[in-house]
Amino acid sequence: MARRVGIKDVAQEAGVSLTTVSHALNDSLNGRVNAETRERIKEVARRLNYHPNRLARGLRTNSSGMIGLLTEEIATTPHAGRIILGAQEAASRHNLTLAIINAALQADADERRNDVVALLDRHVDGIIYATVYHDTVTPPQELLSVPAVLIGATDRTGKLPSVVPDERQGAADAVRDLLAVGHRRIAFLNGCEDVPATRGRLLGYHDAMAEAGVPVDPRLQAEVESEARGGYAGTMRLLEQGGDPTAIFAYNDRMAMGVYRALAERRRRIPQDVSVIGFDDQAPIPESLFPGLTTVALPHYEMGAWAVETLATLLGDEAATADSVLMPCRTVQRESIAKPHKTRARTGTAAS
Template structure:
């Protein structure tokens, strides 16, 4: 098999070897006409020739690799959306994403080893994604390379981070219910001490205040955010304090609320409107009726993190000194069929 070289590309394109090198390696500060660039790229594609990535890495001191450390990739659709966003953004910049699946938890020492595995492969940057929005302890070796946190913050603001606007998402959900005419709106909250728990409660209370609705602690409960616990909590609140609508911390709790409503003889949305959070489509789109919910911006967070990382290692870039404030990305409402105006007495 004959090996195709840069001279073959130059001959087919009718240009010099130097011009081919500048075009294919995207050498900065070189002036090559667009028509010539297109001719060189077409010739390279025809011959199946690409730049020597090893030589390019030695020259630029960049590998073209970006590492992404994500918790429990195999068990959550959230990680998949983050990876897809980062991967598509990386591809658009000619970079390759290297993915490591880490154990869930705040074990900084265990994650330090995972990060070191990426650093040993000379990645240009590391994206560190957690399974759910929380504050973390950053492994010490993460400061050795441009790094961005996804769905996480760390107390000192040493690293750029991107997280969902939990409060804004809750405002969108509860405002949707209030605009439909509901004034007795229950909230099934999570009982973990995490940003989403506090942010979503704050958003709920904000909308009540906007509409002049008194806060009623009997309409608010907290439990683990799973279907069985959502069912028990919804059944308790619906049996004692009959609201016309329920806002749920997540879609899993909403699934439990559907079951409680059915057992109490309530029709959704005629007797009871329900809104979830997370937009886990395997749940939300397949409940009957389909669940109105709020989407978490996992794909968008992956894109933002990759673009931010590029800005930290691009030619001439200097690592910003910080401290950094977390960037909030919006959580949009996804209307489906579980909300209607309250039934008139």
């Protein structure tokens, strides 16, 4: 059996003391190891395949090297994988382990408190509290006993840093893309749920239209179920009530699937007759549609990574503070947007 590589081997290979290796690998702020030496030691550790003994280090530093991710049923949503991946990869860079508890969506205060205590009982060094469908939350008091950050909502008490997607900016950019190629008859199919995303995306739609000086036709708006069947029904309603859109902005990619079907049934070609843009970039939908769906990506991976990076900063320096972040959403261009077809008849049939 091969001998386990130890810290002494790294020190000998790098030509430095054991203390210097310890400070470098733990990114100690008090070790006074210059950047060049720190990187050289880390490279030696990687080459020798050295892994610190976490149990021993934890006993020395009173640190478990573990952070908790408490999710409010996001682990069962389509986007959770990206949040978890971003968090896991950032944790790996900091030699941290991620422990996940999936909490109930409508959990009461006692249940939330118990979930936090369950993580604290496992001696986590910090906690990420991830939620959905909320603008603000009041975190359990126990969450304040360790460094903590929020994903998906802001702290009503103002004590914890948070990261949320800029839904309003993402929606405004989606509509600007349509305006930029000449569309003015832009419809918005919004979800009927009262959640931050529906409110933010509606505001973004109005922002971009007002910015371009384009009045919003009430016939070009509808609130429907935020699934494919809602997108289908909403598109049929838009076409039947005479709004005659040249472009449709769907609240999410699942609704966009219904938009595609309705337009196909009405013999409207995408994007020659009607351009379509979605929101979420929910794999595998956008690339499975034909033509590929242009959509706005939620920054789930980036939010997960931000949460861990912020926790690592707070854990590494007791005096450190962190600001809350409104994270931008980027547009993913595919093939569902084109200039409006000016010769298309307004009767609902495609131009020949």
